Amino acid sequence: MEPQIIQNQKSKIVQIPIRIRYDLFNWLYIKGGLTIDKQTNNIDGEYIDNQSGIGFSFVGGIDLKLTDKIRFNIEPEIGISSLIPFKGDDYQQHFLNKGINLSFGYRF
Numbered sequence: 001m002e003p004q005i006i007q008n009q010k011s012k013i014v015q016i017p018i019r020i021r022y023d024l025f026n027w028l029y030i031k032g033g034l035t036i037d038k039q040t041n042n043i044d045g046e047y048i049d050n051q052s053g054i055g056f057s058f059v060g061g062i063d064l065k066l067t068d069k070i071r072f073n074i075e076p077e078i079g080i081s082s083l084i085p086f087k088g089d090d091y092q093q094h095f096l097n098k099g100i101n102l103s104f105g106y107r108f
Helices: none
Strands: 013-025 030-037 053-065 070-085 096-106
Touching: 013 053, 030 070, 053 096
Parallel strands: none
Antiparallel strands: 013 030, 030 053, 053 070, 070 096
16 A cells, blocks of 8 residues: 655644733843644544644744834744643644734824
């Protein structure tokens, strides 16, 4: 029997972050904490373990002051999903997530 080659498999995960922010300077900060992850498209029999569970993320950010009230943030992020799985498998797989968050903010 020939081995199967999996070319693409998509996963959809909803993350709820619970983080603590620490300001290093007026414009530079770091954040870290837990994430609650819920994979919404996992089907039994797939080759990827379900990624629903508790994860961890780390963010470094730059807070750019555009005006007195308007801010722009750039946040590179790295994290691991399902460190504590809700439904664990033997030798649980984990996703290493990375990305950049861009956001605008308004201070009242």
